[in-house]
Amino acid sequence: MAEEIRITTPLAESVVLSLKAGDSVKISGNLYTGRDAAHKRLYELLKEGKDLPFPIAGQIIYYVGPAPAKPGYACGPAGPTTSYRMDPYTPLLLEKGLKGMIGKGLRSKEVIESMKKNKAVYFAAVGGAAVLIAKSIKKSEVIAYPDLGAEAIYRYYVEDFPAIVCIDAYGNNLYESEPPKYRKEL
């Protein structure tokens, strides 16, 4: 991990292409949240040829279902959820211009191929660092599906959200490249 790179949303394609797996980044700007139930709805909207509740081009979706905010806090604890559950819906969102995803854990081959084709990045946030991460979330508002509670789509305004480029737009993948360096198994 070299020096930290500051990036701002929406992500320009030149920025996406400049990011390499292993880069430590601080993200600022708007992020949109989404997890299982919201992804299902977004996917169904697109399949029906309808518009999404937010402009997705260049944006980052953060896979999170936050805890409720205590009074005086912009946002409750908000660490990443495991990403593979969103895999079935992801390639279609990438086709529509989604440029980044923040989560934790493995992605499917289909998602990685679509990331390469559509030039997008998968960032890993540290699972369980929910309080620390929430410190970077300055504003939070529900913009769609309030009936889903924690699973609603929120727009976060973040400053210096800490993440690591885990899979870059070229398909380089930290989950594949790093463990072998420490593996001792025969």
Place this chain on the structure above:
Amino acid sequence: MRKIDAREITAEVKSLFLKANFQIGKDVLKALEKALTEEKSKVGQDVLKMIIENHRLASSEELAICQDTGLAVLFVEVGQEVCIVNGHYGEAINKGVEEAYQEGYLRKSVVDDPVFERKNTKTNTPAFIYTDIVPGDKIKITVMPKGFGSENMSALAMLTAAHGAKGILDFIVDTIRKAGPNPCPPTVIGVGIGGTADKAMVIAKKAIARPLGEHNAHPQYAQLEKETLERINQLGIGPAGLGGNITALAVHIDYLPTHIAGMPVAVNVCCHATRHASGEI
């Protein structure tokens, strides 16, 4: 006969769920700090530092350690000389869960129907309660808010005697290899061997709550715990799955008698927070 008011049960359950969600155990913190001194990967060290700092913040500000405040799992030992008055046992527990999740700003993560409607119950109930009737006149409660990033990586194998300890070890290691970064490593791994398919998983889950650093009292099972942990930490998965030599903090194995034809092995995975708390009434 000792009378215990159901409202006391509610109050204790509430207090334990708040504690478990805000503060990790001293044993877990100690294990994480030890992991930080042993982890060779720089990224792995950074991840562990973030996790430890997160725990410090959560505890000092009384915030949930993780946004996934889990399904409410309880292991309760009820003394047979206890008589519960002014309410029903299960309702008292569920009320305690509901109050903790409402008043503690904890996320409600329960859907009523797992397949079709998936509607949030908005109370984080029902709780999942395992009750044992034991001698005495006390109620001992262990609560475990169980997150599903790790729960989803659990597995069951109906092995046979021919597989032996080696077969068990290989199955556990395979399960953790496949889980990779998903369950928020470094994990604590509960293993239940023997009993029936269902009972093996229950004791695996209960084993997670054993204090870190303690081994099974049976020397051969203790040895199996040590060997399995060593093999898991050779996988290279590391903290957050970003590479490293600390993939698990501990392997806790418990066992039960079983059928002559079988050797069930259940693996229940828990994230690095290993949230649980115990109390007695």
